[in-house]
Amino acid sequence: MGSLELRHLRYFVAVAETGSLTEAAARRLHTSQPSLSRQIRDLEHQVGVDLLSRSVRGVELTEAGRVFLAHARAIVMQVEASVEAARRAAQPMRRTFTVGFLTGLEPTWLPQAMEALQDRLPNIQVVVSSDYSPNLADALTRGRMDVAFMRAEPAYPLEYVVVEREPLIVLMPRDHRLATVDAVSPRELIGETFIGGSNKAGVLQAVTEDYLRRRGIDAAVDHGVDNMAMAMSLVASTRGLALMPAYALGLLPQSVVSRPLEGPTPTIEVVMGYSRANTSPVLKLFLRRLSAVEPSNSG
Structure with a gap:
């Protein structure tokens, strides 16, 4: 058995990120599934522990695999950065x-x-x-x-x-009942269709959840959005409220208006x-x- 090589790490990261040996082989690595399976078995033999558990749903990381993935991903990135720098x-x-x-x-x-x-x-x-x-x-x-x-x-x-700390503002349809107020009380979010950040917008999601928790507001996010265009579209189509960073002010369509939050305002960097x-x-x-x-x- 040879030593651990960079290709082993690349293969493992691809399988972990796709959750499928078949998809990783065909779409990411352009190799055959039997060859990829053999490489993963070689890697597990080298490491000495099971990194993946196989089931009918595909493959999942073991606890050891989760730890190994963080290091493997960092090594692959560092090698790519070195190549790019050269x-x-x-x-x-x-x-x-x-x-x-x-x-x-x-x-x-x-x-x-x-x-x-x-x-x-x-x-x-x-x-x-x-x-x-x-x-x-x-x-x-x-x-x-x-x-x-x-x-x-x-x-x-x-x-x-x-370089900046943006306040969060409330977006709403132009004819929403709260469009008549100067500032929105966080309690007004309760019971409304609520639009916030998705996992891809993790920082916004974390800031919003922390703000609501500190204000004692139990307002579950009905729709998680990745970007501002998606937020605007959902505000207009669901007639909901969205908590978004203030750069939204320069992007508002005619059907959507904004209001500041009442009281201490959360910010996002x-x-x-x-x-x-x-x-x-x-x-x-x-x-x-x-x-x-x-x-x-x-x-």
Whole structure:
């Protein structure tokens, strides 16, 4: 039996993330299922414990497998980041600087981002990307992105600089009964169709749940949303209320209005995320310039 190799880790991560040997083999790894099963058995033999339990529903991680996955994923990401860094170093004349945005934050932060890079634009190509925060964190960790305006994702080994604390506001249909009030009491959320963050919007979900718990409000989330467009659509279609960050103000359709919360208002942080392993001088300059900048339409 050979030693533990990087491909074993890649295969294991793919199986763990898809929950299926068949799907991982066909869609992620482009290999045969028997070959993949053999590689996983080799890995378990090397580690000395069962990492997966097999059932009619597919495969599930054992407790040992859950622990192993966190380390395996970090190793794979670090190797990919090293490869990306080497490729960038080998192409000094074609330098790119990739900036990511949590979808919806572009109108607020893209102008400042471009202004901070203005004197470097003749020498670099700026690439702009929008995605969910966990996907941005993944890209930063793997070395595929330089910096991102996002939510802090504690599951990833990244550095974060807080650039803004956005208050949460209440979104509602334009003709909702609460549209006549100046500020919404949190107790008004009880009994209404309530829209909040999904697991993909984990930071928003956590801030909302903490706020409701501290105010003694038992308002279960009826619909969990991943992004602001989904929130707007559900507010309009279900005639429900949504607790969303204030950047929603720049995105409201005519059918949706907003009101502030009454009393102490919960806030959610906008951060610049980056990897400490990224030694780009452009990144250092960018962080220094942006750390002292106010958002362009924070009110």
